[in-house]
Amino acid sequence: MTEPRNGSGTDRRRFLKGAALAGAAPAIAATTSVAQAQVAAPRHLPSALPPNAHQIAAETHTPGPIENRIGGKPGSDFMVDVIKTLDIKYTPSNCASSFRALHESIINYGDNKAPEYLSCMHEESGVGMAHGYFKVTGKPLMTMVHGTVGLQHATMGIYNAWCDRVPVIIIGGNDLDAASRPPGVPTFHAAQDINTIVRDYTKWDDMPTSLQAFAQSMVRGYKIAMTPPYGPVAISLDAGLQQEPIGAHNSGLYIPKFTMPSPPAGEMGAVKDAAKMLLAAENPVIVADRAARTPNGIRLLVELAELLQAQVVDQGGRMNFPNTHYLARGAGVTAQADLILGLELSDFWAVVNSYTDNGEHGIGYNSAKAKAGVKLISISSVELLTKANYQDFQRFQSVDISMPADAEATLPALIEAVKSQMTSERRAQNDQRAEKAKKAFADIRGRETAAAAVAWDASPISTARLCMELYNQIKDEDWSLVASEGNVSNWPNRLWKMEKHHHWLGRSGGYGVGYGAPASVGAALANRDLGRFSVSIQSDGDLMFAPGVLWTAAKHKIPLLSVMHNNRAWHQEVMHVQRMASFRNRPSNYGNDAGPIGTMIQNPDIEYHKLAESMGWWAKGPIKDPAQLGPAIKEAMAVVKSGQPALLNVWTQPR
């Protein structure tokens, strides 16, 4: 009844498929002991055996080509054939036994190209790198994760990608056959429904049980991930499916052709109605979050804004609108709007309402911040994909026109509808509106620089000074701010000239701390291939979740200038705990630190520059004197331009 795992006769796929039938077979004969039924006793063999035919041939004939021991092309080689059709350039992964066969095929059979294996210290780093890479290139990466525990490590990164509408292809290992998989560790790491842990925040998942099913699954998964709204997918691969030869029962394998799906655009009737409302509004405001999926999205948004002379609030989920444009505005302008067009907003409710965390009994209160009667139009692809469990869909907001559609794909039709409905009288108003908007824009710029000048020479260094010293050095490069975690009072978006899609990549999506470091490295990898200069503003708390990604950057020669916003705290939590103490009318216990116990990263201070140096980075710090910052950045830039990563540990003001 039993067959050794490495026996010569049984095909494991057929074994799996026949498992149900075998289960119905009569029980083991009563004369077989329990122990014998579980493990076949080793046969006692004589110490010397006569040579078999293979050994005789080996000794007496010209040696033939050396064949592999498994007797044919491994299943994981075919998997690589499939993966290569999708042009996935890298696979940042942490190695693991449950995908060892695919790993071996990628680096040996696949020549370690497309995808190229990148060594990661943590699964969350692999996902974060893929997250950042996509936001530069618009192309997803694949990351491999170990069965169960590796996927568990990856989950926070996957949730961030889900909330940020970023496609990541997660390939997980698993060893399904409980009768033949190794006992111990591989069995701890196997699961019957392994992807259940990520099902609520992936667009789709699968566990194919044949190579043909894998081919379909991989192409299907890629297509689903790349259909707006984008999102991660997870495919789990049985270890046996990877390791065993393709075999006769898999003859006729084919790889389905991938066709890039077109994004869903808004229905034309709704588009025309929206154009009519926009033209009728006295003060329309456009609010964009993840609207510009591509550089063309910026161009389209500028065209629509100028056509209407509508002010634009860029919430920064992506680089949607040039901050140098005279129609660019902060969030406050929505208070005076009589119409708000929301494009791919993750939270429309919060655009027209506010929540103040300071109500009676320590509970916050809501209030309206938009004008009564304001008209609302929503274009959002996320409405096409809402799941129940995690609350990333935010509060429900009623709107006047709702288009569950991709905003960028809908903008051309909306622009045409506005043009065709615009009267000469309405067009005549535009010059006056533009003049007023340009004057307001100049005033705003003056207020921003005045605010930046306060505490300019302070130590610890002000976040405004940090950002402007940095911008001064990079402004003449083709730069890309790949991440800005930890909150530097939004100075880059307020004072840097952000005009190109890669100038700003947005944030984590799910606010899962630990995104900044790996996403920076992944985005810098993409920018390296495109010849751009990558810079990140790296917070201390974020880095320490998985600092091993620094080693990945050094190992794979990914140039990145990482300037730390080291405020020596999980600063958001500093304020939260302080707020609780104030509500409860009791002093906050700081222990020996400068803020509430448990929220500060000090005593001892972490020497991030030494941490980075230990992993192959050029690094310097701690820099506390603002006068030393500019020269240090210049020095670090030279290193980065030589192809190496560099880190500056800068002590900063809290925000």
Place this chain on the structure above:
Amino acid sequence: MKKLVYAALVAATACGLSSAFAGDATKGKATFVGKGCWQCHGYEGQGGSAGPRLANTQLPEDGLISFVHNTNGIMPPFSEKLISDAELSDIYAYLQSRPKPADPKTIPLLNLK
């Protein structure tokens, strides 16, 4: 309640209730740090995304004290038990002692082309 606090603040400003800087700026700096004011307003009171600028504030001293004790806006209230009027006077003196920021037009990094 929110309106009442605002009204009290306006009234305090309008009536000129503020006294001369009675506080001690050195003590005020220690209190500003020790009571956690820096957390939202920065060590120099320069302000940022979490709280407005307080350095060289135009608020009268009594207005500031009233606001800190009674706010139900974004900032949580700090009762007299948590921070006394005298301590707030010291903080006020500290905030007024902060150097006036330079004209941004004279800072080259704020005038990059």
